Amino acid sequence: MWQNPSMPNSDGVVRVPRRQKGIVLTPQRLCVYETLSGMTGHPNIEEVHRSALKKMPTLSLNTVYSALSWLEGNGFVSAVPLRGAPKRYDSVMTGHHHLICVKCGKITDISDDVFSEKSLPSKIRKNHSVLGVDVIVKTVCGECK
Numbered sequence: 001m002w003q004n005p006s007m008p009n010s011d012g013v014v015r016v017p018r019r020q021k022g023i024v025l026t027p028q029r030l031c032v033y034e035t036l037s038g039m040t041g042h043p044n045i046e047e048v049h050r051s052a053l054k055k056m057p058t059l060s061l062n063t064v065y066s067a068l069s070w071l072e073g074n075g076f077v078s079a080v081p082l083r084g085a086p087k088r089y090d091s092v093m094t095g096h097h098h099l100i101c102v103k104c105g106k107i108t109d110i111s112d113d114v115f116s117e118k119s120l121p122s123k124i125r126k127n128h129s130v131l132g133v134d135v136i137v138k139t140v141c142g143e144c145k
């Protein structure tokens, strides 16, 4: 699990203690991370930006964009893999799957145990090293039906 970063030290930079050794979180990245962690659902970049502005009014959309890319690349957040649509971010890093409404775009989490490595045919498991199962189920949600 994510360990809360320590307080900023004298140079204003927060160092994340355990899991991410040697990785330095700038105040901007920390702000974006904390903002996303406090949001429910799976916000897009604009939504994260709007919310982050309440904490750091000088943040530009570009900064949020690069902070999210960095956070994703370093395993702090994940993005829901949507084809042909703007990225939607997720601060829940424990394995889970997603239901996506093709009409309104609402994304709902599904628990990990619904689909897992064990759901895969043994032929696949035999010939491949399965690194993860990340299922997206396209739906029309109850409100859009």
Ligand SMILES: [Zn+2]
Binding pocket: 101, 102, 103, 104, 105, 106, 140, 141, 142, 143, 144
């Ligand atoms: Zn819908």
Ligand SMILES: [Zn+2]
Binding pocket: 042, 090, 092, 096, 097, 098, 108, 109
């Ligand atoms: Zn999710």
